[in-house]
Amino acid sequence: xxxxxxxxxxxxxxxxxxxxxxxxxxxxxxxxxxxxxxxxxxxxxxxxxxxxxxxxxxxxxxxxxxxxxxxxxxxxxxxxxxxxxxxxxxxxxxxxxxxxxxxxxxxxxxxxxxxxxxxxxxxxxxxxxxxxxxxxxxxxxxxxxxxxxxxxxxxxxxxxxxxxxxxxxxxxxxxxxxxxxxxxxxxxxxxxxxxxxxxxxxxxxxxxxxxxxxxxxxxxxxxxxxxxxx
Amino acid sequence: xxxxxxxxxxxxxxxxxxxxxxxxxxxxxxxxxxxxxxxxxxxxxxxxxxxxxxxxxxxxxxxxxxxxxxxxxxxxxxxxxxxxxxxxxxxxxxxxxxxxxxxxxxxxxxxxxxxxxxxxxxxxxxxxxxxxxxxxxxxxxxxxxxxxxxxxxxxxxxxxxxxxxxxxxxxxxxxxxxxxxxxxxxxxxxxxxxxxxxxxxx
Ligand SMILES: [Zn+2]
Numbered sequence: 474x475x476x477x478x479x480x481x482x483x484x485x486x487x488x489x490x491x492x493x494x495x496x497x498x499x500x501x502x503x504x505x506x507x508x509x510x511x512x513x514x515x516x517x518x519x520x521x522x523x524x525x526x527x528x529x530x531x532x533x534x535x536x537x538x539x540x541x542x543x544x545x546x547x548x549x550x551x552x553x554x555x556x557x558x559x560x561x562x563x564x565x566x567x568x569x570x571x572x573x574x575x576x577x578x579x580x581x582x583x584x585x586x587x588x589x590x591x592x593x594x595x596x597x598x599x600x601x602x603x604x605x606x607x608x609x610x611x612x613x614x615x616x617x618x619x620x621x622x623x624x625x626x627x628x629x630x631x632x633x634x635x636x637x638x639x640x641x642x643x644x645x646x647x648x649x650x651x652x653x654x655x656x657x658x659x660x661x662x663x664x665x666x667x668x669x670x671x672x673x674x675x676x677x678x679x680x681x682x683x684x685x686x687x688x689x690x691x692x693x694x695x696x697x698x699x700x701x702x703x
Numbered sequence: 704x705x706x707x708x709x710x711x712x713x714x715x716x717x718x719x720x721x722x723x724x725x726x727x728x729x730x731x732x733x734x735x736x737x738x739x740x741x742x743x744x745x746x747x748x749x750x751x752x753x754x755x756x757x758x759x760x761x762x763x764x765x766x767x768x769x770x771x772x773x774x775x776x777x778x779x780x781x782x783x784x785x786x787x788x789x790x791x792x793x794x795x796x797x798x799x800x801x802x803x804x805x806x807x808x809x810x811x812x813x814x815x816x817x818x819x820x821x822x823x824x825x826x827x828x829x830x831x832x833x834x835x836x837x838x839x840x841x842x843x844x845x846x847x848x849x850x851x852x853x854x855x856x857x858x859x860x861x862x863x864x865x866x867x868x869x870x871x872x873x874x875x876x877x878x879x880x881x882x883x884x885x886x887x888x889x890x891x892x893x894x895x896x897x898x899x900x901x902x903x904x905x
Pocket of ligand 1: 488
């Protein structure tokens with residue numbers, strides 16, 4: 474007898490709407506309609522309970538963490554590459570099916586340095602130590618560090634995109650001419666200070682922009698907290 | 704944060720959409736901070752269900768990265784008629800289809816075997832047995848039906864939004880869902896053990 478019940482299927486329109494009734498995403502009118510149907514349909518009442526349980530199971534993410542940092546760094550590096558190539562980007566580079574070619578209105582200067590840093594060390598850092606890389610890369614890295622404006626005395630608070638070895642960290646800091654003043658805090662926040670010449674407001678902004686554009690930096694803000702509250 | 708409390712049309716989702724719309728606006732102006740925020744938000748939403756779908760964390764990552772990469776480039780094309788999540792999910796859907804339909808991945812997604820990686824990461828869960836059963840059940844569904852199920856129950860999209868994401872008539876969505884539920888019920892049968900004691904007796 475219960476086997477027969479299993480075979481019973483309610484084929485009313487309300488039964489077809491049941492999943493979205495369960496999630497609460499029906500229009501008021503449809504919601505009302507299903508509600509009324511449920512009062513008189515035992516099959517659908519049973520189904521609704523079952524669907525709620527199924528939804529709870531699909532919703533239950535379990536203990537697994539999917540950390541976004543690596544993918545974010547990779548995508549940002551790709552963005553840097555796109556920006557460096559030539560805004561606007563060539564059509565079809567995105568690989569999506571429709572729509573006009575991408576158009577970016579970035580100022581080339583703002584991202585140029587970052588893009589070259591990525592090319593020189595960013596990908597290398599992801600794979601291993603800079604010290605092991607060919608001399609040409611090192612040379613490029615050294616010339617890169619020089620135009621970064623120094624902002625001595627200014628402080629930046631930053632969180633890095635992933636755990637790093639001391640060597641990686643030193644390399645990253647050197648590329649932005651920064652040093653650790655304090656940290657990391659329990660939340661993983663480093664306080665960084667600039668090495669070298671005198672600070673000014675523009676210098677700090679440029680330094681921040683450069684740090685933020687580094688794929689290994691998850692976020693950065695002035696330690697004073699006056700801008701870029703995140 | 705109980706996901707069941709997220710009622711579509713309620714204020715939490717509206718607020719989320721406003722926030723994401725603002726992020727898109729900033730992204731279209733080249734704001735990388737906004738991009739980071741959006742990336743992290745969508746990584747959280749997409750990673751689990753894409754990993755479940757493709758049985759591969761690498762594939763899931765690839766789809767997410769491609770999707771957000773396209774979002775970076777097309778943020779200015781977003782039309783306010785849709786929810787931001789519907790728009791982004793449509794992009795993710797097309798990326799996922801492309802990748803899943805590559806033969807190798809397709810074979811893996813359709814196989815009834817739970818991969819070693821999947822097995823080891825879910826070992827800790829008490830509900831492992833019923834979850835694995837569910838995964839096996841899901842794996843027997845045609846891709847389109849499975850996606851409708853995930854879009855509805857995991858991502859909380861309405862029937863109309865799913866039609867927009869999958870670029871098909873609303874009726875098709877309803878039919879796919881109906882068939883998916885029927886088939887799941889048949890496959891899972893008595894052992895469905897859907898946690899909350901909601902399964903019907905045979
Ligand atoms: Zn009914």
